[in-house]
Amino acid sequence: MPPRELDVRGFYCPLPILRTRALLDTMADGEEVIVYATDPASTIDFRHFCNTTSNELIAHEKREDVFVYHIRRRV
Incomplete structure (x- = not known):
């Protein structure tokens, strides 16, 4: 199954999380x-979120002005 995509561009903490x-x-x-x-x-929020939940931050990168996070759901 391909990854889902979520666009939270333009939103500020805490809405992206x-x-x-x-x-x-x-x-x-x-x-x-x-x-x-x-x-x-x-960048801080998603690292902290994944470190305090069972979800895994697989990768993250910055493409121009957009931060891209790859997260795997873990129960």
Whole structure:
């Protein structure tokens, strides 16, 4: 199954995390989501979110002004 995509560009803390959590809660274990964000604080927020939940931050990168996070759902 291809990864889902979530666009939270233009939103600021805590909305990118809240929307990501809401989507992950609907996903099965092992599914992946790619999140697109523009909030500079999201680099800290997504690391912390994945470190304090069972979800796995597979990769992250910056493409111009967009931060891209690859997250795997873990139960």
